[in-house]
Amino acid sequence: MIPKLARSTRPPHAAPAGFDRRLIAPMILGSVLNPVNSSMIAVALVPIGAAFGAPPSETAWLVSALYLATAVGQPVIGRLVDMYGPRRLYLIGTGLVGIAGLLGAIAPSLSVLIAARVLLGFGTSAAYPASMYLTRSEAERTGHDSPTGVLTALSVANQSVVVIGPTLGGLLIGAGGWRLVFTVNIPLSLACLVLGSLRLPKHSFATPPAKRAVDLVGMALFAAMLVSLMLFLMNPGVGGLYLLGLTAVAGSGLVLRELRVKEPFIDLRVLGGNLPMLATFLRQFLAFTAVYAFLYGFTQWLEQGRGLHASAAGLLLLPLSLTALAVAGATGRREAVRAKLVVGSLAQIAGCAVLLVVGSGSPVWLLAAAGVLMGVPQGLNGLANQTALYRQADPDRIGSAAGLLRTFTYLGAMGASAATAAFFAHGADTHGLHELALFMLAGAVLLLAVTLLDRSLRTITPTPGTPVSGSGKA
Known part of the structure; x- marks a missing residue:
């Protein structure tokens, strides 16, 4: 309970x-x-x-x-x-x-x-x-x-x-x-x-809310750590290195605080012992870095590198969205977390491979095919990670765990934005798109490796009809 x-x-x-x-x-x-x-x-x-x-x-x-x-x-x-x-x-x-x-x-x-x-x-x-x-x-x-x-x-x-x-x-x-x-x-x-x-x-409430301690200091340190990190990711460069220093200071303070307080905002002892959930956070970051890199980078390239009007570029993103919705709807009733992540990773690798061969003269069907391939991991990976988190999180902290999953989603978005800005420093040309595709490909390979190495995913689905009784930690 x-x-x-x-x-x-x-x-x-x-x-x-x-x-x-x-x-x-x-x-x-x-x-x-x-x-x-x-x-x-x-x-x-x-x-x-x-x-x-x-x-x-x-x-x-x-x-x-x-x-x-x-x-x-x-x-x-x-x-x-x-x-x-x-x-x-x-x-x-x-x-x-x-x-x-x-x-x-x-x-x-x-x-x-x-x-x-x-x-x-x-x-x-x-x-x-x-x-x-x-x-x-x-x-x-x-x-x-x-x-x-x-x-x-x-x-x-x-x-x-x-x-x-x-x-x-x-x-x-x-x-x-x-x-x-x-x-x-x-x-x-x-x-x-x-x-x-x-x-x-x-x-x-078994314990009246007024008697519960809220770790305001821990929340403030977490906020300081995250804001400084994300501000750096939004505009990375030598001039922003002090933000990484602030991130390290706030992060160190957060660790010291959370290990000492009776009711921590983030229970680092439990979180550190729940390696499967940490792997899920990492997979969420990797998956959505690729999702947002494609959305930001490919769209800009379509307009500048391929010379399409904004409305035409928008239409070429429809295969991505429709594929993601169709895949999520078709597979949603079965948990199959590991299978979804493996297929999603492989599809992401294939999509990156297509991006490596497109150019300013590529036919529209090839551009649409890239969207279809990238729609598959968008429909599978997020849903699989959400299901994995539901199984792995301590039931007493499911809300904060779900919040952290969303945080890693937005860290991926910020990382993708920074990567896009770096590779398109002189405009969204084809060379920059290919560099961005290599960056996405490295993330996809790492996502596949993290999935294959996580043996807990093989046993994550409970026996049908079994009531919930624990956190699902491995």
Whole structure:
């Protein structure tokens, strides 16, 4: 059982024998708030820059601010979910999304708009850890551990929103200007608040929340370590080496603090002994470094190196998105974590090989084939790592573990952005694309090696019908 919380309290009619399907709508709607805001902003950067007279180097902070806030907020809020239950953090987080949407809708300057994006990052950090916690607690309540359908629904919903996000943003801007990209968060927030209030269970606490220690110092050190690291990744260079020094200092302080405090924010003793989960974090970083490197790099090359219009480049990304959705939907009902990761790694290697042979005169079918190949790992790897984490994490810390998984996703995004900037220093030409492909290929080979060497993946799936009883650590 999850020891921090006693049984959830629900109306008698809301306690079915199987997974409570009434939870699915608030779980999915809340979890897509982050990807929809991550993707919609892509088409709003130019009009926002024009409105405030800001260059791309300044409007880029609208993207980075959300990444930074989310990377820090996911594990922090996830830990609070573990301690105080999913309902209250879900409602607070989705409420912040509405406030951020209102702030963005009336923002008088770019700096206020960036602040709204920071608030969005923290607000959208609650729903995913809460959803993973609810999935685990439902398995505990019912005694039937079969979450693959729910985990697949979360993964497919998030991927679908990433696909339609730029299109939705474009429609909103066409209908009423770029401020609607922020305003749309107000009705989304209200919907989450209504669904969350009506459907998410209240929990009775074995230990009253007021008596629980919150490791604020550990959270602050973690935030300092992560922010300094991500700021360096956003603009790597000799001038930013001091950021790596700050990262090391904050990281050392975090280790010393977490090993001494009674209730640490990150239990390093448990985490250090859970090598399979650490391997999952590494795989998530490697997988999403490649995903974002392809999205950032290939798209830029299509427009500059291949000479395509932005709309045509967007259409050539459809095979990637459609393949990812189809693969995730077709394989989601079976856990098969190791098989998914092996196939995903091999497909990623094949996709990188195709990128190594494309050029300015390559036919469209070959460019589309690269998208199809890269869509396979996008549909498999993220879902497999999510399932692996669900099995490997300590049930008492499933929220913070889920948050850390998202943090490694955004570290991969930042790493990909830095790599793209380095290889396209003089423009997105074919030579730079081939160098980026070699970088992605090295990551794909490492991903395959980490997967094959992780013997715990062979036994990660529990016996069907067996209730959850432990953390799944190896």
